[in-house]
Amino acid sequence: MKFSTRSQNLPLYATMLVLLALFSVASLRYEGFFSTRVVANLFSDNASLGIAAVGMTFVILAGGIDLSVGAVLAFTTIFTATLVQNHNVSPFVALPLALAIGTSFGTGMGFLIQRYELPPFLVTLGGMFFARGVAFVISQESVGITNATYDKVLEFGVPLGAEASLSATALAFIVFLIAGAVLAHFTRFGRNVFALGGNENSARLMGLPVGATKISVYAISGFCSALAGVVSTFYKGSGNPADGVGFELDVIASVVIGGTLLTGGVGTMAGTLTGVLIFGTIQTVLNFDGRLNSSWLRIAMGGLLLLFILLQRFLSRHTAAVR
Amino acid sequence: MMNDPFARIRPWFSGASLLWPVLGLLTLLVFNAIYAPGFFRLELRDGHLYGTLVDILNQGSKVMLLAIGMTLIIATGGVDLSVGSLMAIAGAVAAVLVTQAALPFAAIVGTTLALTAIAGTANGLLVAAVGIQPIIATLILMVAGRGIAMLITDGQIITFEHAPLVFVGNGHLFALPFTVTLVLLTLGVTSLATRKTAIGLFLESVGDNEKAARYCGINTTLVKVVVYAFSGLCAGVAGLIATSNIKAADSSRVGEMMELDAIFAVVVGGTALTGGRFTLVGSIVGALLIQTLTTTMYNLGVPPAVAPVPKAIVIVAVCLLQSEKFRQQITSWFGRRQA
Numbered sequence: 001m002k003f004s005t006r007s008q009n010l011p012l013y014a015t016m017l018v019l020l021a022l023f024s025v026a027s028l029r030y031e032g033f034f035s036t037r038v039v040a041n042l043f044s045d046n047a048s049l050g051i052a053a054v055g056m057t058f059v060i061l062a063g064g065i066d067l068s069v070g071a072v073l074a075f076t077t078i079f080t081a082t083l084v085q086n087h088n089v090s091p092f093v094a095l096p097l098a099l100a101i102g103t104s105f106g107t108g109m110g111f112l113i114q115r116y117e118l119p120p121f122l123v124t125l126g127g128m129f130f131a132r133g134v135a136f137v138i139s140q141e142s143v144g145i146t147n148a149t150y151d152k153v154l155e156f157g158v159p160l161g162a163e164a165s166l167s168a169t170a171l172a173f174i175v176f177l178i179a180g181a182v183l184a185h186f187t188r189f190g191r192n193v194f195a196l197g198g199n200e201n202s203a204r205l206m207g208l209p210v211g212a213t214k215i216s217v218y219a220i221s222g223f224c225s226a227l228a229g230v231v232s233t234f235y236k237g238s239g240n241p242a243d244g245v246g247f248e249l250d251v252i253a254s255v256v257i258g259g260t261l262l263t264g265g266v267g268t269m270a271g272t273l274t275g276v277l278i279f280g281t282i283q284t285v286l287n288f289d290g291r292l293n294s295s296w297l298r299i300a301m302g303g304l305l306l307l308f309i310l311l312q313r314f315l316s317r318h319t320a321a322v323r
Numbered sequence: 324m325m326n327d328p329f330a331r332i333r334p335w336f337s338g339a340s341l342l343w344p345v346l347g348l349l350t351l352l353v354f355n356a357i358y359a360p361g362f363f364r365l366e367l368r369d370g371h372l373y374g375t376l377v378d379i380l381n382q383g384s385k386v387m388l389l390a391i392g393m394t395l396i397i398a399t400g401g402v403d404l405s406v407g408s409l410m411a412i413a414g415a416v417a418a419v420l421v422t423q424a425a426l427p428f429a430a431i432v433g434t435t436l437a438l439t440a441i442a443g444t445a446n447g448l449l450v451a452a453v454g455i456q457p458i459i460a461t462l463i464l465m466v467a468g469r470g471i472a473m474l475i476t477d478g479q480i481i482t483f484e485h486a487p488l489v490f491v492g493n494g495h496l497f498a499l500p501f502t503v504t505l506v507l508l509t510l511g512v513t514s515l516a517t518r519k520t521a522i523g524l525f526l527e528s529v530g531d532n533e534k535a536a537r538y539c540g541i542n543t544t545l546v547k548v549v550v551y552a553f554s555g556l557c558a559g560v561a562g563l564i565a566t567s568n569i570k571a572a573d574s575s576r577v578g579e580m581m582e583l584d585a586i587f588a589v590v591v592g593g594t595a596l597t598g599g600r601f602t603l604v605g606s607i608v609g610a611l612l613i614q615t616l617t618t619t620m621y622n623l624g625v626p627p628a629v630a631p632v633p634k635a636i637v638i639v640a641v642c643l644l645q646s647e648k649f650r651q652q653i654t655s656w657f658g659r660r661q662a
Contacts, residue, residue, distance in 0.1 A: 065458070112639065116646040119596055121402075121458065125583055126638040133632030140628060241628070245579075249466050262459050295473035295574075302467020309455055309463070 011259035011312055012271045018304070019278050026281065030288040036164040038284060043170035046280040047235065048073065048228040050173045050273070052251045053258075054180035055224025057272045060255055061184065062217040063197040063264025064120040068109065068127035069225040070247030072102055074240065075135040076229025081143040081239025084150075091149045099226045105131065106222015110215035124218075128248070135241035142240040145233060153234060169231045176227070181269035193217060197264025253301050254279050257308050278304065343644065344592050344608040347637075351615045359622045371495045375618065383614030384502035385410075385561040385578075389585035390592070390606040391506075391513050392554030397589050399550055400530040400598030401450055401457035406558040406585060408468025409439045410578030413562025415475040418572030421485040428487040436559040442468070443555020447548035465582065472574035482571040492567030502564055506607075509557065514603055523601075526550065530598025587634070588613055591641050612637075 027034035043050075052069045059066045076098045083094040109127045113120050157165035166174075184190040192213045195203040204210045233239050258275030260267025282300050355362040355375075365374040389406050396403050413435050420431045442464060449460035483489075494501040517523030525546050528536040537543045558578075565577045590596060591612055592605030616637070620630050643649045 112643075116643060116649045118642045118646055122586075122590065122596065122638060122642050125586075126635040126642070128635075129583075129631035129638065130635035133629050133635065136626065136628035137632070140626060249462070252462065253466055256459070262456060295470040295478060298470025299467050299474065302463050302470065305466060306463045309459060310453065313453055313455055 009259075009268075011308060012268055012274070014311060015257060015259050015271055015274045015278065015308070019274050019281065022278060022281050022285075026285050026288070030285070033284075033288060036160045040160055040164045040166050040170060042277055042280040042284065043173055044167040044235070045283070046276050047169040047173040048232045049247075049250055049254060049279065050276045051176050051231060052221075052224050052228040052247070053254045053272050053276050054177055054269065055221035056251045056255050057180065057258075057260055057267060057269060058184065058193055058217040059120075059221045060252075060260050060262060061197045061264060061267050062193045062214060063200065064113065064214070064217065065124065065252070065262075066106075066109075066218065066221045066225075067121065067124040067248050068105075068131055069221065069228070069251055070244035071128040071131035071135065072105060072222060072225035073229040073232060073244040073247055074242065075131045075138075076102055076226045077233050077236075077239035077243050078135050078138050078143065078241045079239070080230060080233050081145050082138055084147050085143050085145050085239075091147060095230055098230060099223060102226020102229070103219050103223040106225070107215060107219040109222070110218030113218065114211050114214045120218075132241070139239075139241060142238050142242075144238045150234065150237070154237075169235050172227075172231055176224075177269060177273055184269050189213070189216070194265055197266075199265070250279060250301070253305050257301075257304050259308070259312075261312060262309075341593055341602060341605050341608070343641075344605055344612055347591070348608055348612045348615060351612065351619060355615075355619055355622070359619070362622070367498070372498045375622075377500065379611065379614045379618050380503050380506075381500040382618070383610050384500070384506050385564055385581065386584045386588055386613060387506045387607050387610040388509055388557045388561040388564070389554075389581060390588040390610045391509055391603060392550075392557030393585045393589050394592070394594055394601050394603055394606040395513070395517070395526055395550040396457070396554050397586075397594050397596060398526045398530045398598060398601035399547055400533070401547065401551070402461065402586060402596070403443075403446065403551065403554045404458060404461040404582050405442070405446060405464035405468055406554060406561070407578035407581040408465050408472065409442055409555055409558035410562030410565055410581060411469050411472035411572075411574045412442065412475070413439050413559040414566030414572040414577045415472040415481075415574050417488060417563055417566060418481040418483055419475055421483050421488050422481055428485075431488070432563065435563065436556055439555040439559030439562065440552045441555070443552040443558070444548055446555070447551030450551065451544040451547035469574065472572075472577075476572050476574050478574075480571050480573045484570065488563070488567055489570055490567070492564045505560060505564070509560070510603060510607060517603070527599055527601065530601075584613055585610075587638055590645075591637070595645065 023034075032038075052073065056066060056069060079101070080091070080094045080098045083089040083097070084091055105127065109123050112118050112123050153168050156168045158171065159165045184193065192203070192208050192210075195206065195208055196210055196213050200210060203213075229244075232243065236243075254275035255267075255272050256262060256275070257278055258267070258271030258273070260271060279301065282297055286294060286297055352362075359375075362375050365372055365376065367373075389410075393403060393406065416438055417431060417435045420426060420434060421428075424431075426434075446461050446464060449455050449463070450457050453460075490501060491505075492502060496504050517526065525536070525541050528539065528541060529543050529546050533543055561581070562578060566572050586596075588609035589606045590609070592602060592607070592609030594601040594605060613634070616633060617630055620633065621627070
């Protein structure tokens with residue numbers, strides 16, 4: 001058993017190694033890459049992605065998948081932007097409302113998946129179409145936000161040395177990631193999620209609350225997607241119903257590259273963080289190097305995805321053979 | 324069986340599963356007959372048929388083609404998420420070849436389709452030989468494929484005025500759009516191959532119980548690789564049509580969300596995602612249902628961006644109707660009332 005847990009951690013180490021290698025090569029190659037500013041920006045630029053990835057990690061750990069995250073993000077951005085900008089609703093009311101809607105949306109999908117034993121893939125696909133459509137019902141165009149509370153949040157920053165500071169969105173990401181890690185690895189709920197993803201029947205026979213756990217992971221993912229949307233309104237200063245197309249793929253790719261098995265039951269929050277940072281580092285490299293166009297980001301992510309899935313596959317075969 | 328209101332017409336369909344999609348399509352058509360005057364009007368101009376119905380066939384051709392390939396994959400218990408990206412690759416390759424290489428048109432089409440079939444084969448190998456879940460294996464190409472397409476076109480939108488390639492998506496044959504011929508041809512060949520030879524049986528047996536199929540002596544790996552390659556081929560043809568329609572290769576938009584429409588068409592058509600029995604005609608009806616839904620909403624003045632909402636409702640409704648638990652719940656409600 002000890003051997004299998006160790007080999008399950010191998011993908012995580014491999015991912016960390018990739019991140020380290022990527023960052024080192026980029027630091028040697030591009031002047032000014034190795035700086036606290038770049039690292040701080042990695043966190044604030046990818047706050048939305050990271051927060052959504054925390055939610056997705058729970059869903060994938062439980063053996064499911066959530067395709068609706070990009071659409072829920074888009075809905076949340078346009079919902080909050082319209083409320084704050086066009087209806088003069090205080091952000092203190094609009095933001096909790098948006099988060100509540102995202103959470104209930106996720107809960108609804110989780111209910112359909114759990115109660116009627118529907119495939120998560122199709123239900124969240126329906127959720128994706130639905131949320132995207134509703135986002136466009138609210139507004140067909142991008143809505144900019146000018147609001148005193150927003151400005152105050154944007155001014156906020158924790159200084160890191162002379163030239164860098166950690167923005168509020170980056171802080172939100174870090175705090176949320178830690179909360180997610182605690183929930184996943186140090187609570188009863190977290191253990192239920194792992195058990196459910198490992199083997200649903202065993203989990204049920206052990207008397208674990210399988211149904212409630214299953215619905216909860218989709219609720220968490222809905223909340224995370226909505227929070228990612230809220231963070232995005234701060235980051236971009238606007239809401240846009242067309243935001244986050246293909247976002248779900250980036251999120252899933254980050255989680256899988258982070259070593260979480262898509263079959264469920266195996267994975268870590270640290271891995272998810274590493275996956276998100278790899279995504280961010282590739283993007284930063286593309287920005288530093290003007291010659292490479294953005295299509296390389298997709299190809300690199302696809303290549304890494306292939307590499308890590310093959311690695312996982314090889315390891316799981318190997319462990320099975322040892323047993 | 325006595326209470327079955329459809330007992331008489333059931334034998335008309337090749338299985339009960341075809342009943343619901345056909346009924347859905349009919350409902351939409353009846354709705355249009357009432358609320359959209361001129362919906363059924365057909366006009367013959369210059370020997371070409373025009374009208375809303377023809378538009379539905381023409382615009383639905385891409386999803387129908389994808390759905391044919393997707394049906395076979397889903398029958399084996401898999402799924403192919405990469406078809407949209409493959410469409411973009413096909414469009415990019417074809418556009419670059421017609422604008423930059425002096426090749427005969429047949430060679431251009433051949434190269435394009437060969438490339439997408441090879442990409443499909445790669446998917447199939449990942450699924451069958453390496454043993455990765457289909458959703459994940461094809462997700463890789465879905466993510467990377469669009470990047471590859473952008474790389475081929477160098478991030479630009481390549482426009483062309485190449486007559487044969489423009490004909491693929493805009494030409495007419497036998498008074499109907501040429502795309503209809505392409506769909507019928509693909510459907511005909513696929514139906515013959517799956518219903519008149521043992522291939523269909525192989526597909527269903529792999530989807531029903533892969534282990535049993537292997538013990539029966541079926542080369543399950545080969546069967547799977549072939550269906551993914553075929554789906555790649557279908558995606559290639561659909562990509563040619565999509566690119567030809569707009570006379571340009573737009574790598575970031577061509578085939579966007581198309582994979583989801585195709586899966587939706589297959590599921591609505593009555594082929595279960597769990598694999599096994601499949602119906603090609605059902606998937607075609609499913610694809611037509613989606614296209615009619617979209618066209619109906621355009622006619623009603625619903626903005627195109629809002630169109631996904633009803634689509635989502637139909638997806639979830641169809642899933643619920645196929646769910647054993649949901650049916651039990653409904654029957655228990657009605658059972659109590661009658662008792």
